[in-house]
Amino acid sequence: MTAHDRLTLVITAYNEQEALPLLHPRLCAQLRALADVDGRILYVDDGSSDATWQVMQTLAAQEPRVAVLRLSRNFGKEVALTAGLDFVEDGAVILLDADGQDPPELIPDFVALWRQGHDDVYGVREERDGDGWLKRVTAAVFYRVMGRLSKTPIPADTGDFRLLSPRALAALRQLRERQRFMKGLFGWVGYNRVALPYRRQARVAGRSKFGFWKLWNFALEGITSFSTAPLRVATYLGLFTATGAFAFAAWVVAKAALYGDRVAGWPTMMAVILFLGGVQLIALGLIGEYLGRLYMEAKQRPLYLVDTWQPANVAVSAPSTSAGERRADRSTVAWGQVP
Ligand code: UDP
Numbered sequence: 001m002t003a004h005d006r007l008t009l010v011i012t013a014y015n016e017q018e019a020l021p022l023l024h025p026r027l028c029a030q031l032r033a034l035a036d037v038d039g040r041i042l043y044v045d046d047g048s049s050d051a052t053w054q055v056m057q058t059l060a061a062q063e064p065r066v067a068v069l070r071l072s073r074n075f076g077k078e079v080a081l082t083a084g085l086d087f088v089e090d091g092a093v094i095l096l097d098a099d100g101q102d103p104p105e106l107i108p109d110f111v112a113l114w115r116q117g118h119d120d121v122y123g124v125r126e127e128r129d130g131d132g133w134l135k136r137v138t139a140a141v142f143y144r145v146m147g148r149l150s151k152t153p154i155p156a157d158t159g160d161f162r163l164l165s166p167r168a169l170a171a172l173r174q175l176r177e178r179q180r181f182m183k184g185l186f187g188w189v190g191y192n193r194v195a196l197p198y199r200r201q202a203r204v205a206g207r208s209k210f211g212f213w214k215l216w217n218f219a220l221e222g223i224t225s226f227s228t229a230p231l232r233v234a235t236y237l238g239l240f241t242a243t244g245a246f247a248f249a250a251w252v253v254a255k256a257a258l259y260g261d262r263v264a265g266w267p268t269m270m271a272v273i274l275f276l277g278g279v280q281l282i283a284l285g286l287i288g289e290y291l292g293r294l295y296m297e298a299k300q301r302p303l304y305l306v307d308t309w310q311p312a313n314v315a316v317s318a319p320s321t322s323a324g325e326r327r328a329d330r331s332t333v334a335w336g337q338v339p
């Protein structure tokens with residue numbers, strides 16, 4: 001542990017004014033206990049409409065090792081996380097939810113695994129205390145489908161609660177696609193990965209921002225960004241129905257030739273037309289999903305816009321100086337002490 005002994009906790013928050021003040025002391029306690037790590041916190045306000053930003057500023061004023069970043073509007077969690085990761089100066093990062101569902105008490109375990117040489121330590125939810133049965137079941141189905149369809153390894157029951165080593169962070173920052181499915185992007189990076197099982201807690205305060213519809217869109221995003229298998233399904237569906245249709249046509253012609261066409265055949269005709277129309281619409285819809293994403297990607301807009309960036313108030317030497325220098329800078333300001 002020489003060159004990368006800095007650790008930044010990145011927390012994205014959208015309307016978490018009640019939860020943040022409860023979470024903050026727990027984070028500070030953990031960082032303080034990690035004696036040989038230069039701990040920092042970075043709060044990202046994802047365009048909250050409540051007092052989240054004011055709360056963050058209060059916390060930053062109390063604690064010089066807290067940096068705060070505010071985006072120009074609500075961009076969604078995936079983009080807010082990306083912004084947070086972009087603004088980490090150097091060292092490793094741990095991503096946590098603002099609502100206390102990812103227990104900060106696990107931070108020492110993450111750090112221990114990092115020190116054993118792992119680059120991506122991801123928390124795996126063994127129990128989900130805060131989630132109802134519908135969320136558990138749909139999540140389970142989603143991870144199974146995802147695992148089948150995608151060639152990128154995406155571990156089941158893994159959220160964004162994880163530690164990234166400096167090189168994993170650097171790799172992740174290179175992925176600038178607009179359709180951001182973070183779980184998949186983490187998997188794409190690879191390196192030395194290890195799971196850390198934990199018990200997912202119930203929210204400490206506030207409400208979940210992910211309703212059923214948002215989760216459905218999230219699942220669509222995940223599948224279409226990491227797999228083209230649905231397009232292949234469309235092809236097979238087309239092939240299958242076309243073969244069936246040819247066989248049926250041959251039979252109809254043969255029957256007419258042998259016995260004459262005595263029946264008008266309206267029901268079969270309608271059935272075939274409706275069926276083929278349906279299949280074509282499904283295939284078109286699938287192609288449309290990918291085309292739409294291609295269009296979003298082609299626009300090359302920035303991923304997010306920053307409203308305010310307030311770095312940590314600790315005298316920091318330029319990133320990636322020698323370890324000795326950084327140690328010196330660390331010893332000037334202890335946790336909980338305003339310089
Ligand atoms: N979040 C965010 N932007 C959003 C929605 C959510 O930054 O647009 C944050 C939220 O504040 C929380 C985390 O993402 O810290 C997880 O959200 P939530 O707890 O609502 O999701 P759940 O745990 O219910 O899946």
Ligand code: MG
Pocket residue numbers: 097099101203208
């Ligand atoms: Mg939550």
